[in-house]
Amino acid sequence: xxxxxxxxxxxxxxxxxxxxxxxxxxxxxxxxxxxxxxxxxxxxxxxxxxxxxxxxxxxxxxxxxxxxxxxxxxxxxxxxxxxxxxxxxxxxxxxxxxxxxxxxxxxxxxxxxxxxxxxxxxxxxxxxxxxxxxxxxxxxxxxxxxxxxxxxxxxxxxxxxxxxxxxxxxxxxxxxxxxxxxxxxxxxxxxxxxxxxxxxxxxxxxxxxxxxxxxxxxxxxxxxxxxxxxxxxxxxxxxxxxxxxxxxxxxxxxxxxxxxxxxxxxxxxxxxxxxxxxxxxxxxxxxxxxxxxxxxxxxxxxxxxxxxxxxxxxxxxxxxxxxxxxxxxxxxxxxxxxxxxxxxxxxxxxxxxxxxxxxxxxxxxxxxxxxxxxxxxxxxxxxxxxxxxxxxxxxxxxxxxxxxxxxxxxxxxxxxxxxxxxxxxxxxxxxxxxxxxxxxxxxxxxxxxxxxxxxxxxxxxxxxxxxxxxxxxxxxxxx
Numbered sequence: 001x002x003x004x005x006x007x008x009x010x011x012x013x014x015x016x017x018x019x020x021x022x023x024x025x026x027x028x029x030x031x032x033x034x035x036x037x038x039x040x041x042x043x044x045x046x047x048x049x050x051x052x053x054x055x056x057x058x059x060x061x062x063x064x065x066x067x068x069x070x071x072x073x074x075x076x077x078x079x080x081x082x083x084x085x086x087x088x089x090x091x092x093x094x095x096x097x098x099x100x101x102x103x104x105x106x107x108x109x110x111x112x113x114x115x116x117x118x119x120x121x122x123x124x125x126x127x128x129x130x131x132x133x134x135x136x137x138x139x140x141x142x143x144x145x146x147x148x149x150x151x152x153x154x155x156x157x158x159x160x161x162x163x164x165x166x167x168x169x170x171x172x173x174x175x176x177x178x179x180x181x182x183x184x185x186x187x188x189x190x191x192x193x194x195x196x197x198x199x200x201x202x203x204x205x206x207x208x209x210x211x212x213x214x215x216x217x218x219x220x221x222x223x224x225x226x227x228x229x230x231x232x233x234x235x236x237x238x239x240x241x242x243x244x245x246x247x248x249x250x251x252x253x254x255x256x257x258x259x260x261x262x263x264x265x266x267x268x269x270x271x272x273x274x275x276x277x278x279x280x281x282x283x284x285x286x287x288x289x290x291x292x293x294x295x296x297x298x299x300x301x302x303x304x305x306x307x308x309x310x311x312x313x314x315x316x317x318x319x320x321x322x323x324x325x326x327x328x329x330x331x332x333x334x335x336x337x338x339x340x341x342x343x344x345x346x347x348x349x350x351x352x353x354x355x356x357x358x359x360x361x362x363x364x365x366x367x368x369x370x371x372x373x374x375x376x377x378x379x380x381x382x383x384x385x386x387x388x389x390x391x392x393x394x395x396x397x398x399x400x401x402x403x404x405x406x407x408x409x410x411x412x413x414x415x416x417x418x419x420x421x422x423x424x425x426x427x428x429x430x431x432x433x434x435x436x437x438x439x440x441x442x443x444x445x446x447x448x449x450x451x452x453x454x455x456x457x458x459x460x461x462x463x464x465x466x467x468x469x470x471x472x473x474x475x476x477x478x479x
Contacts, residue, residue, distance in 0.1 A: 025423065325345070
């Protein structure tokens with residue numbers, strides 16, 4: 001079986017993860033939650049199918065797999081229509097037993113149009129198998145029990161390898177209906193084209209870990225549009241601290257989550273029970289809107305956010321006393337890259353720490369060719385907090401960030417557009433800052449030495465640059 005034939009794509013290697021499954025793998029955290037609804041039914045790119053050509057050969061069309069994958073993976077020896085295998089397409093009878101019996105090496109289960117009830121699925125050691133929608137259909141999976149009875153774990157697949165989950169919608173429109181899809185990988189897996197209909201009432205909508213350092217996973221075209229429960233603590237996509245490989249999150253849409261849209265910092269965690277395996281996470285494209293705490297949150301070395309759109313145009317749902325709006329948040333390790341992203345906070349965004357934020361636990365990072373529109377008074381477009389003692393111990397170089405080609409615009413007033421604290425060798429190159437609101441400063445440096453501003457224009461109503469016990473050199477090409 002060629003695992004690469006199943007799941008590799010441009011920029012994505014073979015996918016896999018390490019052993020480990022159970023409650024003990026949960027990352028200690030202040031809040032882990034899960035909630036999702038599509039009030040407006042957003043279409044995602046469907047199209048998974050298994051057909052047979054004139055010669056009788058089983059075909060997986062290219063649309064079913066990531067770009068660059070051959071149309072006929074040689075690992076699927078058997079393709080089964082789940083209704084022919086006894087699955088009830090009316091949603092009346094659970095299909096858990098059928099899935100447990102049929103999911104196995106070399107088998108692909110194809111779902112025709114219909115509703116399929118899953119009560120509480122727990123499977124492990126799945127290799128070279130999958131669950132996909134039939135051509136031109138939008139089959140729906142529904143929970144078999146209310147969330148208050150079922151609990152948060154609905155579909156839990158552990159130690160998978162060569163696993164494909166594609167084109168199956170979730171229906172959580174019943175007020176007490178939701179559940180998490182959790183997949184941990186020993187080998188390749190891909191999760192694609194999921195649209196959640198309804199609202200979560202359980203912690204975290206999705207959790208994915210790749211537990212082998214040489215393997216990776218693809219999460220693509222997942223749409224989940226949030227919760228209507230103001231006090232919920234719900235996360236969109238959560239990556240656990242035992243993630244050691246590489247995960248690509250592509251072209252997803254996550255909105256209205258009270259506890260992070262993409263919560264992928266645990267692999268970069270420091271200290272005791274929070275120590276992470278430093279698996280890389282790449283967020284590519286997609287829309288992240290009105291999520292509390294962070295819309296996209298990264299923490300492991302070399303993780304990236306590229307071509308990501310973040311919009312906060314209203315106060316996100318949040319538990320009491322827990323509102324803190326951030327666009328892209330870096331927390332843990334160092335060396336992350338934020339590139340070609342767009343972050344927009346309207347005047348109604350609600351209070352928060354900033355558009356792009358470096359936490360105390362984060363070392364150096366690079367933010368380049370990124371637009372930040374900040375219209376919310378008192379909220380910085382960029383905030384780099386004083387690094388912790390752990391960061392200083394771990395880093396062989398200063399914790400200053402590099403900002404290149406960053407454009408800050410908007411009508412925000414008060415406080416400062418950019419705040420840099422205790423970050424030696426911070427660099428601004430070819431950047432611009434324009435904030436038209438009253439009493440708005442440009443950049444404030446605190447206790448930051450050997451900093452540089454090159455070809456960076458600042459237009460604000462307050463003071464362009466303030467340096468408190470800091471050393472900042474400015475120059476331009478004209479100098």
